[in-house]
Structure formats: C-alpha cells, structure tokens
Amino acid sequence: MTPTQPITAPRADVAASPRNGVSTRFGFALAIVAQILMMTGASAPSPFYPVLAHDIGFEAIVITAIFAVYAVALLLTLLTAGSLSDHVGRRPVVIAGFVLLAGSMLLFWHADSIGLLVLARIVQGIASGLLLSALSAAVLDFAPPARPATAALWNALAPGIGLAVGALLSGIALDVAGEPLLDVFAPLSGVYIVLALLFFFVPETAPRTPGVWASLSFRLSIPVNIRADFWRAAPAVIAGWATGGLFLSLGANIVHEELGGGAHIWQGLAVAVLAGSGALTAFVMRRRTPRTITIFGTSALAAGTALSLVALALGSLPAYLVAAGVTGMGFGTAFSGVVASLAPRIPATQRADTFAVIFLLAYLAFGVPAVIAGMLVGVVGLAAVCVGYGIGVISLALVALVLRGRRAE
Numbered sequence: 001m002t003p004t005q006p007i008t009a010p011r012a013d014v015a016a017s018p019r020n021g022v023s024t025r026f027g028f029a030l031a032i033v034a035q036i037l038m039m040t041g042a043s044a045p046s047p048f049y050p051v052l053a054h055d056i057g058f059e060a061i062v063i064t065a066i067f068a069v070y071a072v073a074l075l076l077t078l079l080t081a082g083s084l085s086d087h088v089g090r091r092p093v094v095i096a097g098f099v100l101l102a103g104s105m106l107l108f109w110h111a112d113s114i115g116l117l118v119l120a121r122i123v124q125g126i127a128s129g130l131l132l133s134a135l136s137a138a139v140l141d142f143a144p145p146a147r148p149a150t151a152a153l154w155n156a157l158a159p160g161i162g163l164a165v166g167a168l169l170s171g172i173a174l175d176v177a178g179e180p181l182l183d184v185f186a187p188l189s190g191v192y193i194v195l196a197l198l199f200f201f202v203p204e205t206a207p208r209t210p211g212v213w214a215s216l217s218f219r220l221s222i223p224v225n226i227r228a229d230f231w232r233a234a235p236a237v238i239a240g241w242a243t244g245g246l247f248l249s250l251g252a253n254i255v256h257e258e259l260g261g262g263a264h265i266w267q268g269l270a271v272a273v274l275a276g277s278g279a280l281t282a283f284v285m286r287r288r289t290p291r292t293i294t295i296f297g298t299s300a301l302a303a304g305t306a307l308s309l310v311a312l313a314l315g316s317l318p319a320y321l322v323a324a325g326v327t328g329m330g331f332g333t334a335f336s337g338v339v340a341s342l343a344p345r346i347p348a349t350q351r352a353d354t355f356a357v358i359f360l361l362a363y364l365a366f367g368v369p370a371v372i373a374g375m376l377v378g379v380v381g382l383a384a385v386c387v388g389y390g391i392g393v394i395s396l397a398l399v400a401l402v403l404r405g406r407r408a409e
Contacts, residue, residue, distance in 0.1 A: 020229045028142035032154045034094070034195050035135045035306055039162025039168070040243040041101060042070075043275070045108060045121075046248045047170040047268040058114060064374025066114070067249040071367025075151075075360055077129025082356020083221075085134040086349065089204045089308035090141065093134040093398060098196035100127035102403070105189035109181050132359045137351040140343065141205035152343040153286050155355075156336030160328075162278030163244070164272040171268020178330070181376075203386050221353050226345050232407065233338040236298050236400035237358070238365040239393050240334040243301065243327060245370040246389055247271050257382055259317040266317065271325050277325040278332020284335055290341035294404045297334030302397040304330055313382065330397065335362070337404075 049063045085093040100123055107120035134153050143151035173180040222230050251274075252267035261267060281300075285293050304327030311319035339358070346354045369392070373385045380388075 002050075006081075023201075023203050027205070028139065028144070030137040030195075030198055031135050031142060032158055033290045034098070034131070034199075035139070035155070035158035036162040036165070037188075037191055037195065038098075038101065038131050038135070038363045039159045040166035041105060041124065041162075041192070042128060043163040043166035043248055043271055044170045044184055044188065046167055046271055047174055047252050047264050048108075048184075049249075050252050050267070051174060051264075052111065052117065056112070056114060056117075059378065061374045061378055063253070064120055064249045064371050066117050067245075067374075068367050068371040069118050070125040070270065071245075071370075073122045073125025074129040074132070074363050075125075075367070077126050078133065078356045078360045078363070080311045081130060082351035082360070083350075084130070086135060086351065087354060090134050091199050091202065091204050093130055094138065094199050095196045097130035097134065098192045098199070099129045100124075101131070102189045102192035102196070105185045105192065106252075109189070111181070111186035112151075133353070133356040136355040137358075138205060140346075140351050142202075149286070149340065149344075152340045153336065154283070154341065156332070156339045157279045157282050159335075160282065160332045162275075163248070164276035164279065166366050167248075167268040167271035167275070168265075169268075171265045174264035183294065195330075205263060221350065222357050223302075223345070223347055223350055223354060226342050226354075230342060231401070231404050233294070233341065233363060235396045235403065236294055236334040236338055237361050238402060239301050239396035240331045241362040241365040242369045242396070243305065243331055243393055244274070245366040246373060246386075247274050247324070249370040250377070253382060254312075254386060255317065256319070256407075258312055258386070259315060259320055261317050270321060273321055273324045274328035274331060277328035278330070278335075280331040280332075282332040282336040285336075290337045291404060291407070292337075292342060293333050294337030295401060297330045297332070297337055298397045298401040298404065299330070300326055300338040301330030301334055302401070304328070304395070305390045305393045306378050309387060309395060312386055331361075334397075334400070 016409050023388060038192045049066070053059070053063060082091075104124035104127060105118050107116055107123060111117045139155055170180070170184050173184045177183040248271060252264075255261035255267045261270075282293075285296065288296075304323050304325070307323035307326055308320060311317075311323045342354075342358070370387065374390055376385050376388075386388050
C-alpha cells in the first residue's frame with residue numbers, strides 16, 4: 001500500500017519565516033498541552049460520583065447514565081462537526097470548544113442536582129467533541145517535519161496523561177480541600193478560558209475550504225488507503241477504551257465497595273495508575289514499530305484485566321492497583337500503536353474527519369459498555385458485572401492480538 005503525502009510536511013504559510021517557525025513550535029506545544037488539559041477535565045468528575053450520589057441521592061445506574069450523556073453528546077458532535085475545522089479552520093473551533101468547556105466546569109462547580117450534573121456533562125461532551133478532532137489535527141499540522149512520528153505519539157499520550165492528572169487531583173482535593181468542587185472546577189474553568197485566548201496567537205493551519213454546511217451532516221469517512229487497517233485495529237481500540245470507561249464510571253465504586261478503599265485518593269489513584277502507566281509505557285515504547293506496540297498493548301490489556309479479576313476475588317486493593325498498572329500499559333500502547341500505524345497515511349485534507357471517526361469508535365467503546373454495566377449492577381451486583389466486563393475485554397484484546405500478529409508491518 002503506497003503511503004499518501006506525509007502528514008507532517010511543512011505548510012508554506014506556516015513555516016515560511018523564522019518568526020512563523022517560532023509560532024509553529026508554540027502552536028505544537030500549545031495543542032499538546034490543550035489536549036492534556038481537556039482530558040484532565042474529562043476524568044476530574046469521576047472521584048466525585050460516589051460523593052455526589054450520597055449527597056444528592058442516586059444509584060449506580062444514574063452514575064453511568066451521567067457518564068453516558070457525556071459520551072453521547074461527544075459522539076453526536078463528532079458525527080456532525082468532527083470535520084468542521086477542516087473547513088473553517090482549527091482556531092475558531094478550538095476557541096469555541098474551550099469556552100464551552102469552561103462553562104461545563106462552572107456547572108460542575110455548582111452541581112447540586114442530577115439535572116445540573118447531566119447538563120454539565122452534555123456541555124462537556126459537546127466541547128470535547130469539537131476539540132478532539134480539531135486538536136488532534138492541529139498537533140499533526142504543527143508537528144516538526146523532521147520528526148514525523150512525534151505527532152502520532154503525542155496524540156496517543158495526551159489522553160492518558162490528562163486522565164491521570166484529573167482523577168488524581170480530584171481524589172486529593174476530596175480528601176484535603178474544604179470545598180473540593182470549588183477547588184477543582186473553578187481553576188479548570190479559568191484554565192480553559194486562558195487556553196481559548198492563547199489560540200488567538202497561533203497561526204491558522206487549515207485554510208477555509210468549501211463544504212462547511214455539508215460537513216455538518218451525519219457521516220463516517222475513513223480514507224480508502226487505511227480503511228481495511230482501521231477495521232482490523234478496531235478490536236484493540238474497543239478493548240482499551242471500554243476498560244477506560246469502566247474505570248471512569250464505576251472505578252471509584254469498585255475501589256470503595258469491593259476493595260475497601262475508603263479514602264478518595266485511592267479511588268482517584270486507580271484511574272491515575274491506569275491512565276498514567278499507559279502514557280508512560282507508550283512513551284517508553286515510542287521507537288518500536290506500530291505492530292510491536294499494538295501486540296504488546298493487546299497482550300497487556302488481556303493480562304492486566306485477568307489480574308484485576310484475581311485481585312477482586314481476593315479483595316486486595318494493592319493487587320488491584322498493580323493490575324490497573326498492567327492494564328494501563330495495554331490501554332496506552334494499544335491505542336498509540338493503532339494511531340501510529342494509521343496517522344502517517346492520512347491525507348492532509350482529511351485529518352480532522354479521520355480523527356473524528358477514530359474517536360467516534362473509541363467513545364462508543366468508552367460509553368456504551370459502561371452504561372450496560374451500570375444497568376446490570378442493580379440486577380446481578382457490582383462484582384458479577386466486573387467479572388463479565390473483564391471477560392469481554394480479555395476476549396476483544398485476544399482477537400486484536402491475533403489480527404495484528406497475523407499482519408506484517
């Protein structure tokens with residue numbers, strides 16, 4: 001299969017002068033930091049769910065429903081506006097996304113009812129849907145031409161870093177802060193406004209192109225040259241993000257109810273270990289081939305999930321955190337291997353559209369299984385749900401391992 005033009009080829013309008021070169025480096029760093037901070041906000045609410053459930057009064061099914069409306073709003077936004085930045089430019093889409101994200105943090109700050117929590121998650125989902133594809137494409141646009149793998153690496157690392165930071169900070173705040181909702185969500189709101197302002201100072205990398213209104217219709221578009229490889233990689237993406245969805249929706253409940261982790265730091269730490277070990281492992285393995293990374297990732301996902309089931313059976317929190325670390329190694333590398341194998345062959349004019357589809361699949365896996373799990377908790381119990389969920393993830397990871405192992409680089 002012949003690769004398309006490299007996605008990190010320098011643009012004439014961006015790299016034409018030393019000043020533009022500085023602006024390009026600033027844009028690259030800002031887009032990466034923005035991705036990390038966006039995902040920090042995505043995981044920050046997770047440790048709060050058991051507390052809010054107690055204070056407001058709702059069950060596990062409501063927790064996963066609140067979690068799910070975020071995924072649904074994000075998916076609908078990706079379906080309709082995922083390629084918007086390919087037509088109107090990266091900057092206006094990113095700026096609008098961060099203003100909306102700041103608004104969602106303000107709603108979390110004042111959340112005292114299920115309705116406000118749902119509204120906060122819907123607004124956050126819309127904002128994240130706008131930002132995911134636009135920021136991923138911006139990282140590719142600004143990436144150093146001499147290091148073509150750098151953009152794919154950071155697009156894979158940023159979600160894990162952000163998820164780890166958000167969950168850990170919220171867990172700590174719940175244990176030590178007098179007003180944790182204020183101390184977590186007010187600063188995040190301010191940070192997102194600052195990011196929106198900073199994007200006024202980076203060069204635009206996606207000139208206006210016709211078809212903006214047509215791009216807002218529901219569609220799924222993957223370039224023909226990577227379509228077959230995308231579907232072969234799908235089980236790896238689903239297994240990894242389904243694992244992340246369980247940790248972010250019911251992870252705090254699992255640690256508290258099944259493993260006796262009463263302190264909020266333990267509940268946040270489980271998510272942080274999962275996401276942080278994933279980002280660290282993806283970085284360590286960055287020079288490996290995409291095939292090697294994906295094979296390692298799917299193997300670690302299967303092994304770590306199996307270990308987590310053993311830890312749950314033993315009721316051991318330390319063993320569960322170790323298992324979360326192994327699972328996280330797979331969570332990070334399975335996705336980064338997929339991104340690294342696909343990103344260099346995405347045509348420059350289809351970057352936002354393609355990343356919209358990649359994240360569409362990821363967030364379907366992120367949200368749908370978690371909602372089903374939440375529905376089943378009241379029927380069969382949390383422990384039984386964890387076992388069934390784990391078996392599903394192990395099966396998908398093994399399928400992905402076989403599919404990638406059979407195909408040469």
